[in-house]
């Protein structure tokens with residue numbers, strides 16, 4: 001017998017979104033990747049860092065991510081000690097649990113939202129609690145005071161695409177005795193974000209990813225904004241060289257090219273709003289989205305049927321067998337041409 005910890009031996013492990021073997025043969029709208037390349041400044045920065053011979057790669061990267069951290073601080077209007085960079089926002093979610101929850105402590109998240117929270121909670125040996133949403137997509141049954149060590153609120157929500165209001169988030173921060181983590185993976189596509197609330201609540205953490213809006217899922221980059229004492233704790237427990245040299249220069253260049261970000265986000269939001277209208281014309285119900293995907297249900301409420309249909313046409317979208325979600329599909333917003341291809345299949349088979 002290999003002497004594993006009991007909760008590790010018993011847990012299933014996270015299953016990431018399907019990545020096909022020959023991605024170029026597919027229209028891939030299942031993991032909310034960006035259809036456009038990252039900023040040309042990012043490519044330039046990476047090339048510059050590698051140089052002609054890659055000699056620099058002998059040397060360890062900056063353990064403090066100083067330049068990237070400063071670029072984020074400048075952008076969001078915080079001092080640098082309110083910010084930490086990360087190897088994907090997944091690293092932050094993991095380290096937040098490690099920093100705040102002992103074995104057996106309660107950690108909460110919304111169902112439906114990002115299923116990785118429950119995996120991370122299992123690894124820590126903490127206890128999961130879930131809150132559900134009512135038919136207005138507002139939190140149902142959240143107590144006047146919540147005593148769990150952490151509450152992960154995905155806003156805008158994935159896979160639904162709708163956002164919680166700032167008033168609601170403000171109120172939740174008051175009601176949480178533990179930490180409120182607002183996972184803002186999709187905030188760049190949304191009308192508002194919770195950054196202004198971070199200065200007001202020392203128990204509020206905002207996490208961001210470069211995987212969606214910045215088109216850098218392959219670089220593994222994220223960041224968090226929180227009170228300096230929270231950031232100092234996250235700084236203590238991370239791997240010291242968690243970001244490689246190429247990721248660091250990519251992050252800094254991406255953050256400093258907001259013009260490019262805004263242009264691409266604008267294109268994706270325009271495609272999203274147009275695509276939503278087209279789906280509604282085909283009889284789908286679509287939740288108004290503040291993200292780079294839509295959650296859309298066909299008139300017969302059979303998500304799996306449409307998933308299989310699109311798959312036959314080499315189009316991959318996300319279907320969830322969970323009975324709460326199986327009536328619909330999560331479709332990432334690709335280029336206008338890719339969404340036209342989706343509509344063409346759906347028009348012939350609605």
Ligand SMILES: *Cc1c(COP(=O)(O)O)cnc(C)c1O
Nearest residue numbers: 088089090114158185209211222
């Ligand atoms: C994509 C996503 C993440 C993961 O981001 P990475 O930076 O790629 O680790 C976290 N939370 C939500 C809600 C996401 O959709």
